[in-house]
Amino acid sequence: MSQNAHTLHLFFDDSMQTKYCQLMFHHLCTGNLEKAQRFANDLGGIDLAALWDSQDFFNGSVQAKDRGLQLKFESSTHAGIPLRLLETLFAHGLRSAVAEVFYDQVGETERMHFDKGLWVTHREFYERNPALRAVVNGPQEVSEAADRSDDPPEGTRNPRSPVPIARVREQQEEKEREGREAAEAVMDLFKGMRESGVSPVKGIIGVLLLRAAFKGLLHAVLFTVVTVLLFKGFWLWMSLGLVLAVVLPLYYANSERESLRS
């Protein structure tokens, strides 16, 4: 079964916070919620439900790495970078983080860099935290990278300007919600068509033909507006536009039907 592999590099300013966080995640990974909550309280009362999706996250492990933590876990294939987890930690003392997720189904990696609660570019992250490059990438990769230009690793997502992580999370949730609603609308449409005895395939063809006809109508309107504005002979262009408003939708719909048939 496919799953996504997550790797989070977490950096706190305070070594005590680093230790509490490590212990909290260790107990979360082992399923000991009571002990995890104790360390969550030490970090300022973190809501564990917001932090860890115990239904979706599994095979977790956490280890101290130089001046930070490396948290690894797996999730279902629809889970992306855990923005809610990071947002919660940033609200409780986290200073910087690098989040990476490997999408097993498509074999691609996605990476994002965060600093002081903002999603920043790869370049900006290492300008603000030069010492973390060796921690995140390993010392060998650092010396190799020094010989090349500062190209981000493949899969790195960079914003145009720093964005608060809360906004990134809201935008992602909005996109997911819209996707879910669109899928539900299509399913409802198919269900309605089936109930009324119309085949979903015929329904889709009908929608495509309607779209082609609408395109024809739009072209006719544009033609009429442009010619009336540019050239003399108002009634000539209006009449021609009217004729095109009938002919073009039929022509485009017929062309679409022929292409669907073939």
Add this chain to the structure above:
Amino acid sequence: MLTRIEWWGGVIFVLWAVLYGMYLRSADKNAGFDWGRLFGHLYYLAPAVVLVGYFYPLDRPWLRHAYLGLVAVALLLAVVGLVQEVLELRESDGKDKDKEEEDAEETGPVMLAVGVFLANAPVLVACGLGCYKAWPMVQQLLQR
């Protein structure tokens, strides 16, 4: 109306737009810069500007001279383009003859001329109108 172009000028422009649209659709968008492609664009665009100029009075001397130059360029492009097209058509006709089609008809010169004219009518009509407007200016220049 935002321009002085008469209704029949608009008809020529619509036909021109159809021809130019067909040419643009036939272009390979990823081909990059090509002199032949540039020639093709100028072949269609120059007569369009000539046709627009036909409907406007050219009050200033520099406008008249510029229009004369443009008409000359459009005529040259039209002649070169037409000769090229005729040669290509004759070449493809020759290739058809080489195939074993006994009933393949050879295109006569008259039909060829009619076909080329119809296929390039807006360009040719625009050049013709430009020549008609430019002729008095040429006569003036010659009289000096």
